Each structure stands twice: as C-alpha cells, then as structure tokens.
Amino acid sequence: MKLSQKIEKCELSPIRKFYPYVVEAQKRGIKIHFLNIGQPDIKTPPVYFDAISDFRQEVLEYMPSPGIPELIEAIRTYYHRLGVAFDSGDIMVTTGGSEALLMAMLCILDEGEEVIVPEPFYPNYATFIRSAGGRICPIHTKPEEGYRYASREQVEPLINDRTRAILITNPGNPTGTILTPQELRLMADIAKEHDLFLICDEVYREFIYDGGELTTAASFRDVDENLILIDSVSKRFSACGARIGALISRNKALMEAATKIAQARLSVATLDQIGAAALYTVEPSYFNATREEYQRRRDVCYRKLKEIPGVVTTEPKGAFYTMAKLPVDSAEKFQMFLLKEFEDNGETVVFSPGEGFYATPGAGVDEIRIAYVRCVEELERALELLRMAIERYNNK
Amino acid sequence: MKLSQKIEKCELSPIRKFYPYVVEAQKRGIKIHFLNIGQPDIKTPPVYFDAISDFRQEVLEYMPSPGIPELIEAIRTYYHRLGVAFDSGDIMVTTGGSEALLMAMLCILDEGEEVIVPEPFYPNYATFIRSAGGRICPIHTKPEEGYRYASREQVEPLINDRTRAILITNPGNPTGTILTPQELRLMADIAKEHDLFLICDEVYREFIYDGGELTTAASFRDVDENLILIDSVSKRFSACGARIGALISRNKALMEAATKIAQARLSVATLDQIGAAALYTVEPSYFNATREEYQRRRDVCYRKLKEIPGVVTTEPKGAFYTMAKLPVDSAEKFQMFLLKEFEDNGETVVFSPGEGFYATPGAGVDEIRIAYVRCVEELERALELLRMAIERYNNK
Numbered sequence: 001m002k003l004s005q006k007i008e009k010c011e012l013s014p015i016r017k018f019y020p021y022v023v024e025a026q027k028r029g030i031k032i033h034f035l036n037i038g039q040p041d042i043k044t045p046p047v048y049f050d051a052i053s054d055f056r057q058e059v060l061e062y063m064p065s066p067g068i069p070e071l072i073e074a075i076r077t078y079y080h081r082l083g084v085a086f087d088s089g090d091i092m093v094t095t096g097g098s099e100a101l102l103m104a105m106l107c108i109l110d111e112g113e114e115v116i117v118p119e120p121f122y123p124n125y126a127t128f129i130r131s132a133g134g135r136i137c138p139i140h141t142k143p144e145e146g147y148r149y150a151s152r153e154q155v156e157p158l159i160n161d162r163t164r165a166i167l168i169t170n171p172g173n174p175t176g177t178i179l180t181p182q183e184l185r186l187m188a189d190i191a192k193e194h195d196l197f198l199i200c201d202e203v204y205r206e207f208i209y210d211g212g213e214l215t216t217a218a219s220f221r222d223v224d225e226n227l228i229l230i231d232s233v234s235k236r237f238s239a240c241g242a243r244i245g246a247l248i249s250r251n252k253a254l255m256e257a258a259t260k261i262a263q264a265r266l267s268v269a270t271l272d273q274i275g276a277a278a279l280y281t282v283e284p285s286y287f288n289a290t291r292e293e294y295q296r297r298r299d300v301c302y303r304k305l306k307e308i309p310g311v312v313t314t315e316p317k318g319a320f321y322t323m324a325k326l327p328v329d330s331a332e333k334f335q336m337f338l339l340k341e342f343e344d345n346g347e348t349v350v351f352s353p354g355e356g357f358y359a360t361p362g363a364g365v366d367e368i369r370i371a372y373v374r375c376v377e378e379l380e381r382a383l384e385l386l387r388m389a390i391e392r393y394n395n396k
Numbered sequence: 397m398k399l400s401q402k403i404e405k406c407e408l409s410p411i412r413k414f415y416p417y418v419v420e421a422q423k424r425g426i427k428i429h430f431l432n433i434g435q436p437d438i439k440t441p442p443v444y445f446d447a448i449s450d451f452r453q454e455v456l457e458y459m460p461s462p463g464i465p466e467l468i469e470a471i472r473t474y475y476h477r478l479g480v481a482f483d484s485g486d487i488m489v490t491t492g493g494s495e496a497l498l499m500a501m502l503c504i505l506d507e508g509e510e511v512i513v514p515e516p517f518y519p520n521y522a523t524f525i526r527s528a529g530g531r532i533c534p535i536h537t538k539p540e541e542g543y544r545y546a547s548r549e550q551v552e553p554l555i556n557d558r559t560r561a562i563l564i565t566n567p568g569n570p571t572g573t574i575l576t577p578q579e580l581r582l583m584a585d586i587a588k589e590h591d592l593f594l595i596c597d598e599v600y601r602e603f604i605y606d607g608g609e610l611t612t613a614a615s616f617r618d619v620d621e622n623l624i625l626i627d628s629v630s631k632r633f634s635a636c637g638a639r640i641g642a643l644i645s646r647n648k649a650l651m652e653a654a655t656k657i658a659q660a661r662l663s664v665a666t667l668d669q670i671g672a673a674a675l676y677t678v679e680p681s682y683f684n685a686t687r688e689e690y691q692r693r694r695d696v697c698y699r700k701l702k703e704i705p706g707v708v709t710t711e712p713k714g715a716f717y718t719m720a721k722l723p724v725d726s727a728e729k730f731q732m733f734l735l736k737e738f739e740d741n742g743e744t745v746v747f748s749p750g751e752g753f754y755a756t757p758g759a760g761v762d763e764i765r766i767a768y769v770r771c772v773e774e775l776e777r778a779l780e781l782l783r784m785a786i787e788r789y790n791n792k
Contacts, residue, residue, distance in 0.1 A: 001593060001621055002560070003653050004528075007503045012652075013659040016461075037458075044456040052667065053449035060440040060637040062433075065412075095491050095639070098661035106527045107403045111507040127660035131502045132400075133529055164398070197397060225397055241456040241666035243491070256408075257399050263409040264523035265494035269668045270637035271448065 006111075009130045014123050014356020021339040022350060033349040033382035038173065038321065038371045042238040042290055051278035052271050063267040065259065067093025067246075071273045074280035075231070075246055084218045090250050092258055093268050093276075097203050097232035097245035098124065104228050104247060105132035107257040108164050108197055115199075116158050116166045118149035120323055120357030120364060122173045122201070129167075137163065138359040143325040143367060146314040147175040150183035155190050165197035165228075166190065171204040171214065174357050174369040175323050176298075176316020178208060181215040188217060191226045197254075198223060201230040203245075204319035206287045209295040212317055224250035235320075237279040238290075244268065244276040294320050294372070297379055301372040304383035308390060323354065325367045326390060331355070332365075334393055342389045349385040402507075405526045410519050410752020417735040418746060429745040429778035431766045434569065434717065438634040438686055447674035448667050459663040461655065463489025463642075467669045470676035471627070471642055480614045486646050488654055489664050489672075493599050493628035493641035494520065500624050500643060501528035503653040504560050504593055511595075512554050512562045514545035516719055516753030516760060518569045518597070525563075533559065534755040539721040539763060542710040543571040546579035551586055561593035561624075562586065567600040567610065570753050570765040571719050572694075572712020574604060577611040584613060587622045593650075594619060597626040599641075600715035602683045605691040608713055620646035631716075633675040634686075640664065640672040690716050690768070693775055697768040700779035704786060719750065721763045722786060727751070728761075730789055738785045745781040 015036055022032060066072065072088050079086050094100040101124075109115070111133040117125055119138035129136055137158050141147040149155070155166070168187060171178045179187065191198035200217040208214050217227055232245035247258055298316055305313045310327030328334040331353040338348050354367030372379055411432055418428060462468065468484050475482050490496040497520070505511070507529040513521055515534035525532055533554050537543040545551070551562070564583060567574045575583070587594035596613040604610050613623055628641035643654055694712055701709045706723030724730040727749040734744050750763030768775055 001591065001647060001649065002504075003649060004502065004504055004506045004509075006506060006529075007653045007656060010653075010656040010660075012656055013461075016659060039455075039457055041455060043454050046452075048456065049452050056442075056445050057637070058439050059435075059437060060444065060635045061435055062636045065409075095495075095665070096661060099491075102661070106400065108398075108400055110400045110402060111529060113400075124660040124662075127656055131657055131660075133402075133507060195397060239456045240458045241453070241663065243663065243665040251397060253397065253399060257403045257406075260403060260406040260408055260523055261527060263412060264406075264520040264527075265492060265498070266520075267637065267639065269491070269639040269665045271667055271671075272665045275667075 006130055006133050010127045011356070015352045018335055018339060018350060021336065025339045025348065029346065030343055031347045033347065033374070033378060033385060035349060035351045035370045035372070035374070035382055038373060039240060040235065040238045040320070040373045041375065042293070044239050045237055045279055045282045045286060047278040047281060048237070048239055048242065048275040052275045055271060055274050060270060063270050063273060065262040065267055067091070067268060068273045068277070071277040074277045078280055079218065082216060084216060086248065089255065090248055092247045092255065092262055093273060094245045094247050095268050096234065096243040097201065097230045100230045100245045100247035101125070101128045102132070103258045103261050104199055104230070105129055105134060106261060107254060109134035112162060113164045114160070114162045116155065116163060118168060119359055120147065120174050120354060120367070120369070122169060123356045125167060126359065136359040140360055140363065143312045143314070143323060147172070147177050147323060150179055150186055152186070152190065159194050159196070163194070163196060165199050167199040167201070169201040171207055171318025173204065173319050174321045176319050176321050178212060178214065178317040184215050184217060185220065188220045188223045188226070192223050196226065197228055198226045199228045199230065203230060203232040203235055206236055207291060207294055207320055208318045209291070209298055210317065214318070218248070228254065233276050233279055237282065239276070239279060242272045242276055244272050296376055297372040300376050300379045301370060301383065304380065308387045320372050322370050322372065323367055324370065328366055328390060328393060330365050331368050337393050338389055342392060344385055344388055347381070347385060349382045349389070402527055402529050406523045407752070411748045414731055414735060414746060417732065421735045421744065425742065426739055427743045429743065429770070429774060429781060431745060431747045431768070431770070431778055434767045434769060435636060436631065436634045436716070436769045437771065438689070440635050441633055441675055441678045441682060443674040443677060444633070444635055444638065444671040448671045451667060451670050453666070456666060459666050459669060461658040461663055463487070463664060464669045464673070467673040470673045474676055475614065478612060480612060482644065482646070485651065486644055488643045488651065488658055489669060490641045490643050491664050492630065492639040493597065493626045496626045496641045496643035497521065497524045498528070499654045499657050500595055500626070501525055501530060502657060503650060505530035508558060509560045510556070510558045512551065512559060514564060515755055516543065516570050516750060516763070516765070518565060519752045521563060522755065532755040536756055536759065539708045539710070539719060543568070543573050543719060546575055546582055548582070548586065555590050555592070559590070559592060561595050563595040563597070565597040567603055567714025569600065569715050570717045572715050572717050574608060574610065574713040580611050580613060581616065584616045584619045584622070588619050592622065593624055594622045595624045595626065599626060599628040599631050602632055603687065603690055603716055604714045605687070605694055606713065610714070614644070624650065629672050629675055633678065635672070635675060638668045638672055640668050692772055693768040696772050696775045697766060697779065700776065704783045716768050718766050718768065719763055720766065724762055724786060724789060726761050727764050733789050734785055738788060740781055740784055743777070743781060745778045745785070
C-alpha cells in the first residue's frame, strides 16, 4: 500500500530514536542520566489539578472550537501584562503548541512551498512542514558563531517564489540563543518586505537568564498581517501533559482559515482547558523561582561543557537547551558507545545527536543537544560522565 | 498574504453557519429546538470524573506518543469482547476521532489524490481530506434509494489512478444507514482488489436499532493491509469533550507513518486518557440503556417526519441522525425563514441544511440532517414545528 510522499519525507523523532538501546542498557542495570528530552522536572502548579477535581459536568460536551472563553481571556490578560493587546478573536486555543504549528502549516503551505528556518531547529518543525507538503529551507548556522542567524546576508538569499514563511524559535530550542530586539526587528522587516508570514514560537518566553528581557514579536504592530505566534502552557507552567497551546495572530484571514480546521476537529479537551485557565492565575514569583533554578542549571551545564577539551559551545541565554560540538567523529556512534560500551560506576548518559536538528545533509554530525532539565547535582555528574566518555571513546 | 490553496478549498462548518441568526432569534426571546448538532444529552459515566479527581502528578509530563498503556489495553480488551484481536501496536490513541482522520489523510494523500466517500457525508471529512491536499470523489446516493451506496456499479466507475482510499461511516452519519455484512464485505473486496485503503469510521458502533448487529470491518482478516479504523469515546460514552479517539490498523507501515506525526505532536492529554481508560470499565448495560433511549427517539423522529406531506426519508437503522428531503425549494432559505420569520408559541427549530453534506454541486439543496439527540417530548414538539413551518413557508 502506497503512503503519501509527504509522510515518506518525515522522520521518526531523532530524540526518541535511541530508546531501544536505553531499555537494553537499563536491563543490564546501568543507571542512565537523561539529557535528551525537554521534559522539565519543575512541579506543575497544583491549581491545575485543583481546578479539575472541582469540575464536573453531567454531559462532557464539546466546547467552542476556538477554545473556552475563560482560557482565551486568561491568555489575553497574560499578554496584556506583557504590554501586548490582543482581541479574543486573535487567540485560538489548540491541543498544544504542536497543533498550532500543524494548523499554521496547513493554512499557508501547498506542495513544494518553503519555510525558512534557522538550523539547528526543533526537529518536529520538519514533520509539521513536510506533512503539510512543504519544504524546510535552512538558514545554516555554526557553533563557532554562536548559532546566530538574524542578518540580511544570511536570510535574504534564501527567499524565492516558493517561500511562504520564516519560522523562528525565540528563545531558541535547541540552541538557547535569544534574538536581540534589533535582530527580531530585522526578521520582522524581512518578512514584511517580502510578504512572508513570520511564525514566532515563543513558548520559552519566561526562560531568559542573566537579567535579559525578551522582546515578543507581537509588540511590532506593523507586522500584524505577517505574524503568527505559537504559544503553550507546557514549559511556562511545566504542564506538558495538559496539551494546551495557542495559535495567535491578528491576521483575520489566517485565523478564519485556522477556524476551518478548528471546527473540523470540533474542540480542545474540556478539562485541560479548565486546568490551563487556572494555571494563568499563578503568581509571577512562580516564574522567578523557575528562572533562577534554570539559570543555576545553565551555569553548571555551560561550565562543565567548557571544561571538556575540544568542545565548542556558547553560553545559552534562554530556554533550557544547549548545543555543543564534541571532539568526536560522530555523535550517533558516540551515543551508541555510551549506551553499549561505556559506564562509570554503573552509570552513563544520553543526549540527542545533532544531525536530526539540521536539514542540511551531513550537518551537525559531531554536535549534540543537551536539555538541562535535571537538578544541579545530576547535571554535574552527567557532564562529568560525558567528559570521561569522550576521552575513552577517542582512546579506543 | 496568500494562504494555501488547500485551505481555501476547505469551508467553515455548515452545521455552525447559522449560529449568528440563532443568537439573534434568541435575543428576540425565541426558544429554539436544536436538531442540528450531534451533541448527545446522555450523561457521561461518572467514572470519567472519578478517575481524574483521584489523579495527581507532581509534574504533568508528556505521555508516550502512541497513548498510555492502560488506555491502549482498555481499547484492546473492548475489541477482544467484540471478537476482534488487535496487538497493542495496532492502536494509537489520538485527540478525538478527528485527529485520527487527519493523521490518516496526511499519511496517504498527496496533492490531487482522491478519497471515495459516499455522499451525503460527515462534512468534516472534507476538511481533513482537503487540508491534506486531497479531493473527495463522492459516491452519489439518493433519499429515494435510502442513501445506499455499496454496489460495484456505484463504486468501481469512480476508481482511477489518483484514488487512494474509500472512506465509509458505519453506522452512517448523516444518513443512519447500516451496511449489511454482505455490503461491508463488498466494500472490503473492492478496496483489496484495487489496492486502496478502506477507512472505516465506526464511532457509532453501539448505536444500532431493531436488534441489528454491526459487523466491524476489523473482522475481515484478509484486508489487514487495507483497513484503517477510526474510533472514539465521544459518542460511545457521551464524552465528546474528552477528545479521545484512536487510529487503528494492522498495516505496520501505516502505523509507523502515523507515529511520525504522533511523535511530532508529542502526546495526547494525560488526564483525558486516564478518564477514557476508566470509561471502558462501564457495564454493558450502559450501552443497552442508551440504545433503547435512542431507539425511542428514532421512532418518534421517523414517525413525525413521515406525517409531513411531501417529505422523503428512510428509517435510520443506526447512529443518531437522519436525512430528510423536504418539500421546499431550498433548505437554507427555509432555515433562514425558521430563524427570522417563523415562530409558534415563541418557539422554532433548527437543523443542518443538506448541501454541506454533499460534494456534488447543487446536491442536497432540499435536504436536511436531523440529529435526534433530544428527549422524546422535545423531538415531538420540534418535528411538529417543522411540519407547521413547511406549510407556512410554502404558503407565503
């Protein structure tokens, strides 16, 4: 039975690819330090569960397709506090940021059309773009240059007749880079001048270190027609399992197009919307505590990586990921070595090999992504294991 | 800003199109009997809410992409009781039957490829097919022939190089028809002979009247490679707001393709999966009571429709919908009349005009879909209003 060409172009998650070897190593009694998945260990605010246990309906009905008014209002208020005004019609609740991304791609891409994405990128972007029939046109960036991409020289040569959008993650996953206000402005200018959508995935908005402040693209009111914002409660409130996100845009035609899909899928799960609305009532101190904890982890991660001879990395400024170029021939081979041969005191470590974060063939083979979502003590040990393993791998 | 051609070909829900006029009529104090939306009034089994209020996690994490093992096992056991064996790898939990449908279309359709669908059909099928770049190729059926479609003469002439699948709903929404075992076998034969996917949407499986029994396509083991089953807890347990469905197939390549999308969207909401697993523990008596109640409603609905001079309809045998051809020039104009001019004792009625259920231009203009999801007394009154309104509309 023939499957679609577009799905054949998609890949299984590179982050989950080593799972069978993880299971085997665990069977051998090896303790594994997981630096591969962006699943925070920060506690979900209990208001989520409180709101849901108080909620009963005789009939668990469909909710309105764009989301329940309480949640839309909660999101609107959250943005209002950031100094950004949205009408309720600009906000559509989605099943995670994931659904918002897929909806956006289905609304703007026909077969063979392109989205410009700085690489390394969040690998699931590729699946959403390709399953909508589109292609990724990567802005290639380098570890030696801190993975920076926001310049006319890097972006404009990639624009052609088939280009429909630029997709950026800010703060960046997997690089941890943050655009300066000038860089973000430039990306908006380029999108505007070339009539492209600017899709800004800002789900890590609260995770900015060293006192930095994020400029949200939503504050540029001259790109209302171009901007599509991807949002989510997953990381903001450590509520990944709620699967509540949002597609946000002031472009009315785009929102009407997305409504066609939203109506077809009827509604987002009722209870999760109730819980998510409650999450938006947490005190700002929640974000501060989380940010401080991640900054400590970032510091450990960066310090320990710098101590490993031959590693190229840049201090991440936001999100909770970092890329690092390792002094190994292949990060995938090295990962297999970690899972099949290496151990120190019965422990080993896994990360995400870099190749899956690139669209350019051959790029990222000696890079890895680390998610620093574990406590400081575990990170210290995990990165110590990484150092030892690199040495042993290269002396084989 | 240019949107995708594929989204331009999609439409807003024809079922929700008259909503602004409904609101206006309500503002004028008119009581509206809703026969337009398939939202059952049957109580959701409280085990759903019980299971969820007992559940707390410190960190609300992502769940496995194919679904939580408890729910997959519950679905497997449910099918086992129907005499159908599935491996756990054949079942993927999805965000409603809706996500299962969209995933299936993305996995099998490239631009311009076709899905054969008997019309009238569930209008959201059109959105899922078109947003995947595909086209609906309708098997045209007629009210005078009870909307039957399962014959070689009707189906085979529609198959061409671009045909990828046949999509059927059994029991049928919007027609209430049920395929005989021989008819279902024939559809399976046709799919097999022509190497097509057979997508069977069996979400109304429990809603069969007059002692009838449904043959599930999953019992034909010679079409394992062709069959994709769409399933959902929405109607089965009156839990539409849970948004829990399933994509089920023994075709391993198809399931791996769907896994690419499932991994990209990470997971289905945790709490709803916990609740849905609990729903599968309800006693079979729950289904019997529900079936009896719907059969009473079906009886009222059919009897009252037959009493209206000039109406063409067929006794529905399953699901909770019926189509009816009215003696009016246009069901849409008539609906506007109902909402803007007609009232009896301060009451009126709405249904879904038939046109949105057809792909053939001009088809269904004098037809309507009725969802008999209201109690017997309300249905009596609503259909009485329909009779009076037709008379008054034609004497204008």
